[in-house]
Amino acid sequence: MSSDYSAQHLSVLEGLDAVRKRPGMYIGTTDSRGLMHCLWEIIDNSVDEALAGHGDRIDVTLHADGSVEVGDHGRGIPVDIEPKTGLSGVEVVFTKLHAGGKFGGGSYAASGGLHGVGASVVNALSSRLDVEVDRQGVTWAMSFHRGTPGVFDDSAGIGPDAPFTPDPQGALRRVGKVKRGVTGTRTRYWADTQIFAASASFSADDLVTRARQTAFLVPGLAITIADARGEEPVTTSFSYEGGISEFVDFLAADSAVTDTWRLQGSGEYTETVPVLNDAGAMVPTELTRRCEVDVALRWGTGYETVTRSFVNIIATPKGGTHQAGFEQALLRTLRQQVEQNARKLKAGTDKLDKDDVLAGLTAVLTVRIPEPQFEGQTKEVLGTGPVRAIVANVVSTALKERFASTKRDDKAQTAQLLEKVVSEMKSRISARTHKETQRRKNALESSSLPAKLVDCRSTDVAQSELFIVEGDSALGTAKLARDSTYQALLPIRGKILNVQKSSVSDMLSNAECAAIIQVVGAGSGRSFELEAARYGKVILMSDADVDGAHIRTLLLTLFFRYMRPMIEDGRVYAAVPPLHRVVVINPGSKPNETLYTYSETELQNVLTALTKSKRRYQEPIQRYKGLGEMDADQLAETTMDRAHRTLRRVRIEDAEAAGRVFELLMGNDVAPRKEFIVDGSDRFNRARIDV
The missing domain is CATH 3.30.565.10 (Histidine kinase-like ATPase, C-terminal domain)
Structure with a gap:
């Protein structure tokens, strides 16, 4: 230069x-x-x-x-x-x-x-x-x-x-x-x-x-x-006539603790902005703006929080002043209500946290203001300052009216809501206390981990990998195939509990689920802390058949519901073991060549290419029915060795859609699942069934 x-x-x-x-x-x-x-x-x-x-x-x-x-x-x-x-x-x-x-x-x-x-x-x-x-x-x-x-x-x-x-x-x-x-x-x-x-x-x-x-x-x-x-x-x-109330009902996946409440109001603020005068010059002018606030919300029995915020129908996924005011009003109002009913709720002197209030909340927040100030052209964050106080005042006033209502339904729902948030607070405090006393202080304190865990030697979380393998037969081969420096193994026996249709207590009492959560070492649910996870990657390694796919789905359900930050951070993977092993016979003393294929289509393409090039291969073609059929060298080369393996990263591009799919396929409601299977039967490719 x-x-x-x-x-x-x-x-x-x-x-x-x-x-x-x-x-x-x-x-x-x-x-x-x-x-x-x-x-x-x-x-x-x-x-x-x-x-x-x-x-x-x-x-x-x-x-x-x-x-x-x-x-x-x-x-x-x-x-x-x-x-x-x-x-x-x-x-x-x-x-x-x-x-x-x-x-x-x-x-x-x-x-x-x-x-x-x-x-x-x-x-x-x-x-x-x-x-x-x-x-x-x-x-x-x-x-x-x-x-x-x-x-x-x-x-x-x-x-x-x-x-x-x-x-x-x-x-x-x-x-x-x-x-x-x-x-x-x-x-x-x-x-x-x-x-x-x-x-x-x-x-x-x-x-x-x-x-x-x-x-x-x-x-x-x-x-x-x-x-x-x-x-x-x-x-x-x-096309919908019910507006954001229908939106909340659509977004909510859990059972309701309260009905969908509508909180509406408005406020005014002044703002100095440049205005174009008749002479074509920009003149700073103080204008009175009006902010219209419309909120629909409901609490459910779950602990997931689903909030959508909008400014003039433009989504603000990263929040802004309107969402900050909304959360501030929720926390302040519910804290006051809990303090007023502390003896009845047995809340003691502990204070609610924001997470306690937001647990199980599904809310849609909309504000309408002229000329809002966004941060950047992509409009993901609202920056107009006075909107925070207006939203907080509208939400706080409407909630206080709801708690002061003498209607039977309102009294019953507000009482259930207070019980829920106090229960969340107690669970948080209990989980924190338990974690502080039970968490492993250093890498030497491994005696509390499951006996069947085959741990790695490395303490570098970024490099370490946990393979969750299906069955003891696969474990035996994987022990010989792994790199013990950074690859740990945890065997599970068959199909674990379907946690989508089970309670938290049932999940924790299940030996396989409890062992996985204990080995990952970062807690579960709302108390999960990603920084405490003991492994940089969790790899689900199951057989390449229908049962293996089912086991992988059950494991993903466990991670999605109780350890979701692992998936959101891109730390959960599915191993891709091969389906076929093709041994190509080379002429003379040249050693034979081994090819692995991962689908029936890929196998046919490989065989066709070999036939066209007039190369011979051993028959019958070896079809792996499970990981246990591989020897250690084959498993290492195809599935575990970083230099040769293929991993599929599990992503959550749309957590809301993923949640609906998990609830449809793994939840308690049978009728929608049956309808889904019947409707999709015509489009299903029978050749994809692993026989």
């Missing part, structure tokens, strides 16, 4: 060039998450129209050619000329950063789009974007190629590779007529493969989840998702 550094070395990126140069600044990443974020930006514009009372339907289509289309029946993007730029409203929205109708101009009281960069960023990161607007009885159209307006020649087919002619004037085209009063916007775009990773793709599941969530948050809004990428198009529609 040259040591010279002068003004000529500085770069000034104009307009959308800055977006294409640094896309991560606007959409976070350029993988599938960034791709989905672009789609949310377009969908949220349509939702903002519905929030403003214009239009009650949004249609999203994932086309087979990789493009996506979003249509609504809102007012339509303005098509007249914006006086300052001399450009049409459509071109301003799609080509100018920080331009739009959500900067306090009166078009939207509360909206999710705030920065004026959503549509223009999507346009900049698209190889082609087409927009159609229905207004004034006319359908107007405009097209862009990587942010530049122009016209595509679609005579040979519609797509981003069609011949493109730039139009410096950016003229709107009249392409049709509509009835008077019919308005709306349709946007179709192709994400630019120069920007996004080749592996990036639209997730239909994420889209459906987001659509369902939005339908809950905007009662009466109908959202339809059409996925035309597969062999058969799949269409899903959502």
